[in-house]
Amino acid sequence: MRRVVANKRVLTGTHFMLGNHAVVEGALAAGCNFFAGYPITPANEISERMAERMPQVGGKFLQSEDELCSIFSVTGAALAGAKAMTATASAGFNYMLEGIGYAVSAEVPCVIVDVQRCRGENYATQADIMQMRWGASGDHEIIVLAPSSVQELFDYTIKAFNLAEMYRTHVIVMSETTIALMREKLVIPHLDEIEIVNRKKPDVPPEEFLPFKAGLDGIPPLPDFGEGYRILHSLNPHDERGGIHWDPDVFESMYERIVGKITHHRDKIVQTEDFLLEDAEIVLIVYGSELRPALDAVRRARASGIKAGLLRLITVWPVPEKEILAVAKRASAILAVEMNIGKYAGEIERIAAGLCQVVRVTKNQGLIHTSSELYAAIEGVVS
Amino acid sequence: MLKVNPLRRYLREGSLPHFFCPGCGVAQVMNFFLSAADGIKLDFDKLVAIGGVGCTARIPVYLNAEALHGIHGRTLPWATGIKLHNPELKVVIFAGDGDAVAIGGNHFIQAARRNLDVTMIVVNNLNFAMTGGQVAPTTLLGLTTTTTPYGNREQPFDLCQLVISAGATFVSRWSTRKSYQAIKAIKRALQHKGFAMVEIVSQCPINFGRRALGTGDPSEGIQWIEERSVTIKEARELPEQERLDRFILGNFVEKHKPIFEGSSIYTV
Numbered sequence: 001m002r003r004v005v006a007n008k009r010v011l012t013g014t015h016f017m018l019g020n021h022a023v024v025e026g027a028l029a030a031g032c033n034f035f036a037g038y039p040i041t042p043a044n045e046i047s048e049r050m051a052e053r054m055p056q057v058g059g060k061f062l063q064s065e066d067e068l069c070s071i072f073s074v075t076g077a078a079l080a081g082a083k084a085m086t087a088t089a090s091a092g093f094n095y096m097l098e099g100i101g102y103a104v105s106a107e108v109p110c111v112i113v114d115v116q117r118c119r120g121e122n123y124a125t126q127a128d129i130m131q132m133r134w135g136a137s138g139d140h141e142i143i144v145l146a147p148s149s150v151q152e153l154f155d156y157t158i159k160a161f162n163l164a165e166m167y168r169t170h171v172i173v174m175s176e177t178t179i180a181l182m183r184e185k186l187v188i189p190h191l192d193e194i195e196i197v198n199r200k201k202p203d204v205p206p207e208e209f210l211p212f213k214a215g216l217d218g219i220p221p222l223p224d225f226g227e228g229y230r231i232l233h234s235l236n237p238h239d240e241r242g243g244i245h246w247d248p249d250v251f252e253s254m255y256e257r258i259v260g261k262i263t264h265h266r267d268k269i270v271q272t273e274d275f276l277l278e279d280a281e282i283v284l285i286v287y288g289s290e291l292r293p294a295l296d297a298v299r300r301a302r303a304s305g306i307k308a309g310l311l312r313l314i315t316v317w318p319v320p321e322k323e324i325l326a327v328a329k330r331a332s333a334i335l336a337v338e339m340n341i342g343k344y345a346g347e348i349e350r351i352a353a354g355l356c357q358v359v360r361v362t363k364n365q366g367l368i369h370t371s372s373e374l375y376a377a378i379e380g381v382v383s
Numbered sequence: 384m385l386k387v388n389p390l391r392r393y394l395r396e397g398s399l400p401h402f403f404c405p406g407c408g409v410a411q412v413m414n415f416f417l418s419a420a421d422g423i424k425l426d427f428d429k430l431v432a433i434g435g436v437g438c439t440a441r442i443p444v445y446l447n448a449e450a451l452h453g454i455h456g457r458t459l460p461w462a463t464g465i466k467l468h469n470p471e472l473k474v475v476i477f478a479g480d481g482d483a484v485a486i487g488g489n490h491f492i493q494a495a496r497r498n499l500d501v502t503m504i505v506v507n508n509l510n511f512a513m514t515g516g517q518v519a520p521t522t523l524l525g526l527t528t529t530t531t532p533y534g535n536r537e538q539p540f541d542l543c544q545l546v547i548s549a550g551a552t553f554v555s556r557w558s559t560r561k562s563y564q565a566i567k568a569i570k571r572a573l574q575h576k577g578f579a580m581v582e583i584v585s586q587c588p589i590n591f592g593r594r595a596l597g598t599g600d601p602s603e604g605i606q607w608i609e610e611r612s613v614t615i616k617e618a619r620e621l622p623e624q625e626r627l628d629r630f631i632l633g634n635f636v637e638k639h640k641p642i643f644e645g646s647s648i649y650t651v
Binding site for chain 1: 395397398427428429431443444447448449450451452453454456457459460461462463464465467468469471472489490493644645646647648649
């Protein structure tokens with residue numbers, strides 16, 4: 001078996017790398033030291049490379065007995081102090097929703113990679129976008145990042161860890177068959193050039209510490225197991241002390257804070273990219289790998305004299321409301337492009353209601369849009 | 384004047400009073416654990432107590448230790464992540480029979496197979512007590528529960544034989560009636576390196592006793608278990624059919640094997 005260079009956490013340099021492998025290198029660069037995964041295509045290369053790389057850098061690798069074990073061993077390790085991650089594909093992500101619900105209530109920083117696939121087959125899709133947002137039981141907000149290339153799988157896996165640590169929450173990297181199984185150029189920077197965020201720790205002794213009490217930022221500090229803080233992490237309704245406690249007002253204010261720590265920081269969390277947006281009359285709103293054909297279609301439209309532009313959502317959840325609203329106010333039409341039956345389009349229609357036309361440009365064939373298809377969609381709006 | 388129980392210092396005062404029914408065996412098992420922990424001077428700063436969902440799963444809520452609670456059946460996955468990341472921590476799982484072998488059955492045998500270094504205390508009260516007394520994979524044949532109104536038609540699990548065949552390295556079964564032996568077994572389990580499972584057969588007066596035994600009296604529930612209890616040696620002499628209706632009490636296995644440290648260990 002081929003061996004990857006050992007004992008180096010960050011493989012600084014230029015590579016020609018598989019998307020799934022770039023996720024692993026991104027995780028390691030971010031400081032990931034625990035990984036659990038259950039075999040599932042098209043996410044297997046993540047587990048396989050983790051099995052090789054994680055022990056090389058002093059971390060722990062677990063091949064779990066199922067996805068439930070993956071997500072719960074990840075939350076356990078995270079509370080014990082690890083930077084922990086799991087990876088799966090759509091059908092496996094279903095099982096993890098139970099653990100995500102727990103991660104919400106106990107506010108566990110961790111990263112989940114979902115390489116979306118089509119109903120048990122490894123064709124391209126973005127069909128899990130609502131499952132990621134709403135799948136877990138109970139009220140919650142969520143951060144989901146949507147890379148569009150091998151380089152971005154590396155970059156946004158690091159970003160996912162940093163957001164998880166910063167906001168004490170789980171973060172999902174929304175991968176897709178398209179980019180996960182693609183080989184592309186990847187530039188891994190030097191360790192010093194990679195920004196790393198670590199979770200906030202308590203600055204008071206255990207007897208003065210209230211584990212679920214937060215400051216103005218809404219994010220409570222998190223000690224590791226064994227540091228003497230003796231915290232109860234329950235799914236059940238809890239108060240600031242962490243004990244199981246039912247009081248309608250306490251419950252409501254607790255979830256206002258848990259949801260608010262993301263919604264109140266929306267502007268810091270949300271990231272988008274513009275392309276020829278300034279004077280655009282027709283705007284494609286895309287996420288994930290659909291950026292690739294969309295960029296080409298916009299260039300072709302411009303070459304034909306059509307004022308087309310593009311808003312690319314790096315953060316799909318929370319919704320980039322302000323950015324989409326700004327587009328809706330300026331443009332005459334928005335094309336909501338996605339690889340499913342049309343799901344995120346509902347969010348765009350909600351924000352753009354009464355401001356501009358929203359056209360759903362969907363493809364649910366296990367195939368990414370071609371730039372010709374998207375160009376035709378742009379032309380369709382013009383005529 | 385009433386004296387404060389010296390074991391109370393191990394409890395999380397903010398979580399009290401506990402919610403166990405009068406005469407419940409789970410509360411007894413919590414006392415057994417505290418006695419055992421006190422006896423070996425267990426460091427509660429380094430203790431992670433884990434419960435899933437159910438009556439027994441509430442024990443960690445009352446312990447003044449690091450604690451996880453509230454997800455049915457996933458105690459061992461939590462424990463796996465914690466122990467792999469920080470092997471210095473002592474992880475003790477409190478599970479009911481439903482938590483351990485119904486919803487958590489796969490994790491139970493996999494953790495035993497791996498010889499994960501944790502202590503698992505299973506309170507077997509022969510039914511799903513918290514949800515109102517439904518049949519469990521441990522309910523004896525013929526017994527009436529809320530979901531077996533005409534008598535249980537499912538063969539029960541033998542938890543000890545299940546984990547022994549899966550590879551557990553410390554396996555013991557006692558009952559709430561055998562407090563001395565139970566405390567001793569828990570002490571040994573806590574000091575064992577590897578997967579240690581102690582099953583305590585317990586009365587559940589409210590949700591099991593009243594329906595299955597026709598009595599909500601805790602002492603009658605304890606007596607019913609006692610009448611069906613045999614030693615390992617006595618069990619060997621019983622015909623197989625009779626063994627199915629007995630609780631075989633004793634220390635089954637104590638051996639040493641390498642503990643689980645991860646699925647992939649770096650070797651040059």
